[in-house]
Amino acid sequence: MTEASAPAQDPVRVDVAVAGGGAAGLAAAIALSRQGWDVAVIGPTAPRRDGRTIALMDGSVRILQQIGVWPALEPLASPLVTLTIIDDTGALFRAPPTSFQAGELGLDAFGQNIEAAPLTAALAEAADQRPGLSRIDDSAASLRTNPDKVVLSLKSGRRVEAALVVGADGRHSLVREAAGIRAREWSYTQTAVTAILAHERPHHDTSTEFHTREGPFTLVPMQGRRSSLVWLLAPEKAERVAALDDAAFAAAVEKQAQSILGAMRLDGPRGAVPMGGVTVDRFAGERSALVGEAAHVFPPIGAQGLNLGLRDVAALAKAVGPVGGDPGAPDRLAAYDRARRIDVRSRTAAVDLLNRSLLSGFLPVDIARGLGLMALSSIGPLRRFAMRQGLGTAP
Template sequence: MPDARETPRKTDICICGGGPTGFAAAIALARSGLNIAILAPPAKIPAARTAALLDGSIRFLQGIDAWVPEDLDGAALRAMRLIDDTGSLIRAPEVTFHASEMGLKAFGHNVPNSRLVASLRAIAAGVEKIGIIEERAADIKLDDETARVFTETGVELSTRLVIAADGAKSLARTIAGIDVQNWSYPQSALITTLSVEYPHGGVSTEFHTRSGPFTLVPLAPNRMSLVWMQAGDRARQAMEMSTDEFDRLVERQAQSIHGRMQVDGERAVLPLRGLLAKQFAANRIVLVGEAAHVFPPIGAQGLNLGLRDVAKLADILPRHKKDPGCEAALRAYQAGRQLDVRSRTYAVDLFNRSLLSSFVPAHLLRSGGLSLASTMPAFRQFLMRRGLSDVSTPV
């Protein structure tokens, strides 16, 4: 879009937010012929933030010509190992799921968020039907026929539909009048990247501890990202340690499975919380990604679910090109996303609480599930399919 000041500008869709879901939505919807404006203020994404994109997400991005792995500096995830480190009486067996059991080369790819967003932004910049405006949305005025979006410098866009991809504190969601359920966890996630002595071989390892998962995920080559969930005060203590002390602590926690480990990036601590919007669409505004749902970083769900939101929109909106913000489109989106988002939210929440709980039946259930997974091929397949959940066929 050339000069952002010729106002008011008309577009079919205005997307608020230039994170991974915002740019993926812009590319997917422009490919189906819709005119898109995306408000994408430059974002500073911590280098330690990475996301494991599962096979379905990758196939979705490939389908819209938005998957360029050589730009991403990530690594394929060929196996996932789960280790019970809860010290509980009822200990689950170690289980490793191999992508080859599903006939796949990899379950997915772990990529730095900053690289993914930069790659999607560059692709969007080359698509004729997408105009990128590097400003925040400051206000949205709604009426029956249109939505008018105003940027911080007063640029006005007139549109049929607003896609709220503006994250957990979404302004567009508030203006749509959509309420949220918010909750917090007694944990924080300590995140960083590490170089490791022994090759990871594409295996991600999740230690289930009494304070939450300690997860090491492959990055290219001989590097791994760490997501360590623990009580907030312990996470802060670990942040204050010298690099050497921290390296040894992580190595011990990882039971030295990768030999010597050295932090090679910044450490950051993020408080854990959850958020679930009570609706996903209202008043010419639809919610995608963290504007609709925020998860603790367990089981690589958040962004994969966000891309399934986008895939659903890409399925519905081309059928409503005259008015993508019409009631029928909004109703179809709400109905299409309800089950997937709610069931994942409750499953992740339940799993996290089962680790924190000292309630014996909770441990029995979790370890029983993993025992079944280690011995029953059909149950393993079921778990792997649920974990991967195909983007092209959202539940």
């Protein structure tokens, strides 16, 4: 029998199809499967090690505990006990360094830092162990929605039918496009250089963020005397820094860090990622919901990226509810959309404003930013409110 005359495969039928095999998509699939839904994750899970880590704030750790995956992740993580911000813009008006202690909120740590690739791999392993959850190592080529179901046509020729599709397929989301959800995209004149480094002095579980004229330069603690780097630079400078050999690269990082951790050496992969942003006009459409970077993208400031995506996951699981009825019903998706609007939009606007204020060099903007940091440093209730907001915790 020739391939052309072979009978077509029967479609895979599930309650929920999750498009995207990254961390947000896997977490969504696990959360929904734990509620009894039959779930399929569509997308390859082959995370690339490029020196990126994820600072999982306390609220995100709690979500991962709730969906049963934190025990597998905890051995890979390093606590974030102190967060320090240093104004290194060279502005005429600069606030003194500002530090926040987890103990001020009665916590042992603000969160946990974990390398991105092992995080995704551990989530994939947890997904493989879930009954009622299957993973399809393929990609969606097209999809169509109607009032009764969603049909995804995969690149291999297979089809998947579901009552709900979750778009966790990144900033160029096919699910978002098919659902007719409008997105606004923009770019920054910045590239994030990422790396993992070993250093001479202990970090004391402190994450240090230098605010520079090109954007934040952040060192986040890892296990042992190691830290991960996120360094936002103008694209031309980022290209030059990325081209340095390992020893020269480590020396450049040490200099930019004002040698607070002593001599450095490269201790893992490094990468470079152009910076941009995405925001959407709604978070759900007909039988469709967006999570993670399909719904929001912004620079790595304040550790909000995947933390916001995990809050998407928690809100979606709550809106869809335990097994029973229709997971893609309009009222459930409307509840999810309402739940995410204020959180996502306020944080996207705040991060965008802070990033642009660093790039501006306009004196009144420098003064406003400096006064804001001074207020955070000296006004106790404001400090605690800001810390809880950063954690994704209600005030």
